[in-house]
Every structure is written in structure tokens, then in C-alpha cells.
Amino acid sequence: MTEHRHGGRVFEAALDLGVPWSRILDFSANINPLGQPGGLRNHLFRSFPETVHYPDVDAGSLTDAIASATGLPRETILPGAGSTPHIRMIARILSPERPVIICPAFAEYAEAILAASSKPAFVTAPRESGFLVTPEVVGKAAELDPDLLFLANPANPTGRLLPESTFAALLSLSERTGCRVVLDEAFIDFTGSKSHEAAAAETERILILRSLTKIFAIPGLRLAYLVGHRETIRPLAEQLEPWPLNCMALEAGLYCIPRRDFVEATPARTAKLRGMLVKTLRPYGSVVPSDANFVLMDAGEEAPGIVRRLYARGILVRDASNFHGLGPGWLRFAVRPTGEIRALALALAGAPAADDA
Numbered sequence: 025m026t027e028h029r030h031g032g033r034v035f036e037a038a039l040d041l042g043v044p045w046s047r048i049l050d051f052s053a054n055i056n057p058l059g060q061p062g063g064l065r066n067h068l069f070r071s072f073p074e075t076v077h078y079p080d081v082d083a084g085s086l087t088d089a090i091a092s093a094t095g096l097p098r099e100t101i102l103p104g105a106g107s108t109p110h111i112r113m114i115a116r117i118l119s120p121e122r123p124v125i126i127c128p129a130f131a132e133y134a135e136a137i138l139a140a141s142s143k144p145a146f147v148t149a150p151r152e153s154g155f156l157v158t159p160e161v162v163g164k165a166a167e168l169d170p171d172l173l174f175l176a177n178p179a180n181p182t183g184r185l186l187p188e189s190t191f192a193a194l195l196s197l198s199e200r201t202g203c204r205v206v207l208d209e210a211f212i213d214f215t216g217s218k219s220h221e222a223a224a225a226e227t228e229r230i231l232i233l234r235s236l237t238k239i240f241a242i243p244g245l246r247l248a249y250l251v252g253h254r255e256t257i258r259p260l261a262e263q264l265e266p267w268p269l270n271c272m273a274l275e276a277g278l279y280c281i282p283r284r285d286f287v288e289a290t291p292a293r294t295a296k297l298r299g300m301l302v303k304t305l306r307p308y309g310s311v312v313p314s315d316a317n318f319v320l321m322d323a324g325e326e327a328p329g330i331v332r333r334l335y336a337r338g339i340l341v342r343d344a345s346n347f348h349g350l351g352p353g354w355l356r357f358a359v360r361p362t363g364e365i366r367a368l369a370l371a372l373a374g375a376p377a378a379d380d381a
Contacts, residue, residue: 052340099254100225105246115140120172127349148349159193176208183314198229210235214317216291221251
């Protein structure tokens, strides 16, 4: 089995392999290798009695917590159950006629646009630059006269951060042409760089997607938020269905958001583990430089065999062939703890697993 749409298919793999899900090593989903903030599990256990009641109808308590932590006006924040519903809602409500996606990119952008009865055009950052999105790449997108532009910072699956000059080019494009720019910053907390959410709150045509599930290692709870100018957020908020988040997701967010020490400690520790992962992967393919908590590798014709060999050992990796701008041979590996990276190294080398020794 390989992942053709999304990573993180731990429970499916466990059932297929006939092992407990806890035996699966998941390098296919980009979750914080440091795990969850200390005390979260106990907090959720103590909060469980709340589930006898309906949660906040508009997740207002979480909006207030995000506003307090970021300094953003609450009217510029829209919580949601992960970024995917926001991506779908943006495409549906804005209904673009000339949408453009800067690639390589998360496949969900294109799927959301197609679901909104439009068809995206694609501009791919050059491989020669390690897929770095430069102002020149933005210029090529501008030549297509887009009314909606999707891209990510850092990019997924490459892990490359946008240079400040590129963000300036995006601002210029939006101001000059009226194009809406959706910048997905799901992994920005792993890089040590600041989010552009403050600029988005002041600029009517920039929207920023932020994820809480990756940095706090709670993807099973689905938690994210969208930032934009209040005049841009208002029509989106009006379309938000009641009770967008359940009680446990809300409590997890309220517990995690104030824990800035946890967030601030993550980039340096992630970088150290990323260096170990890159060293492990280099003998097996061409590795793209990354600023994030994942690494992209071109394994060429060996990729299918690598995926199958690792899968047989209970190790999941992301087949990145469905990211537009890539193709067969590309694999993405999440940064994981030291012990898991060592297990990956043994599996790649064909050494016996600990259970086989």
C-alpha cells in the first residue's frame, strides 16, 4: 500500500499488516517530532465531562485565545477543523475564474478549486533552485492574470521558506491586480521564522492559513485557523457551519496556544533531527534543502521499492508523486525522533529489524 492523496494512514496500515497501530512508524505525516505539550492528555481527561454539552457555537473561546496570543483583532480570525475545510470554503465562496497554484504544492488546493467548478493553472518553481519560490516565480504567475493564487510558506512538500522579497512581490501583485493570495503557513512554527498573519490582518487581499495540529501533534483533533482582513473574513465567517469544533478540540487549543515555550523550543530541536534525517537519506537519492519538519527526496526508479520495503517493516513514507510539479520517484519524509530515524536507517539498509534479530 502507498499513499496517493494524504499521509498519516496509520490505522489502515496497522490493519493491513496485522499489528497494533502503535507499532507503525509514521514518516508520512508532518507532525511535531517532540510530541504533544506536557500535561495535554491529563487536561483533556479532566475536560471530558464537558462533552455532555454542546461546544461554543462559533468557537468564540478559541478565537479569543488566538487573538490574545497573537495580538490580532478577533474579527480577523476564523477557527476551523483543520485547514482543508478553509481551503474548500475559500475556493467555493471566492469562486475564482483564473486561479493559479505555485508548485510543487499540496494537492488539496487544486481539488478545492475543481470542486468549486473552476480549473487551476500551475506555475512550478525551478528544480535547479531547489524549488525556491522567488519573485521571478511570482512574476510568471502574474503573467497568467490570476484572481486567486495559492502557495505555501514553507512550501509543502519541499520545505522551502519564502524569501521576504517574494512576500513583497505577492503583496505588490495583490495590490496591483486585486488578486486574492492564499498563503498556507501550516508549518511556519517549525522554521523559526515569523508568520505573515499580521500583514494579512491589515491587507484585504491576503489570507493566511495556520495549523495548530502540526505544531502541537494533535492531527486527530483537527484544529486550525484562518487570518485575513475583517472585511475578507466576514463573508467567510457567515458561511461557517454551527459548532465547527468539538469540545475536545476546543479544550486542546485553549490548553496549547498559551504554551509559547513549547513552540519556541521546536525549531532548533527540529533542525537537529532534520540534519540526522538528511544524513540518513542521502545515500538513497537527491535531497532537497528544507527549512521545515520534513524532507523531500528524489529516489528515481528506486522509489517504489523503497516504499514497499519500508511498508513491510511498518514504516510509512509519503509518495509525493501526486504533488503537481513533481512526479514519479519523489518521496517525502517527516522529521521524527532519534529512535525512529535510526529504525528508518536500518530498514533502508536492509538490516534485520529488532524483532527479527
